[in-house]
Amino acid sequence: MQRRNTNQRKIIYEIIKSTDIHPTADWIYEKAKMYIPNISLGTVYRNLKVLQEEGLILEITDGRQSRFDARTDRHYHFKCIKCDSIYDIDLDMLHISADLKHLTKKGFKINQINIDMEGICPKCSKGVNLEKNN
Amino acid sequence: MQRRNTNQRKIIYEIIKSTDIHPTADWIYEKAKMYIPNISLGTVYRNLKVLQEEGLILEITDGRQSRFDARTDRHYHFKCIKCDSIYDIDLDMLHISADLKHLTKKGFKINQINIDMEGICPKCSKGVNLEKNN
């Protein structure tokens, strides 16, 4: 399929790249309206799908709602159960040595490993945050 | 809150324990109707929530839809992208040594680590499965 480089798509991508809060579709939509006032939420969703297919963004989902991330290199996520923020966890913070030999021996072909952590973030443990973010 | 031991709850729990396919709420509902023909889907959802609160079952979610698991000991999941089956991955199959010192030093309090894998399961790689399961 031949893809066009529309203004909507460019702006949506820029918005995601411009933040590290791992925004929801709705948050992106609200931001996008500042640039294209009559953009529609459907367009946001369609472009989020396209950007994923192109490998430019990743979808993070907690079951309720998807969030999006323009960081596509290997990293993991930490979600604070108090403020709902999502933190990027770099590999050098988390040394993982997963011995996958057993699994491949049994016939599993592993495409992707997701590691998600949940707990309380530094800000919330210090009592800096009062309520839910984002 | 004082909990009652209703037939509905008992049956829902037994159904989840009786299978390893990690059923959806709807699948559980269909099974439950065999025992309680006029049980409602709302009751299934309410009891799934209660059973989780009691720590008897776990919720696995892929973002679209939740699945439930009566295995509550530490283990992880592998989802086949061809047949949608979910496999339990035992710790002894996957040796993980996550060095969390860095994270705790930075103030993160980690409650839970989820590891989910995606790929192609043994059956599908062998071409045994034809289509989506469940």
Add this chain to the structure above:
DNA sequence: GTATATGCAAACAATTTGCACGCCT
């Protein structure tokens, strides 16, 4: 007896989609 649980149906929230029109290439 009383509060919790149920069945039913309506409400919800996030996401998807059909359609006619618009605009990249």
Add this chain to the structure above:
DNA sequence: AGGCGTGCAAATTGTTTGCATATAC
């Protein structure tokens, strides 16, 4: 010109909830 992309609104899907009644304790 042709077809992909858009805006709009309606539809879909999974899940939750309000209410009157039933039931466990």
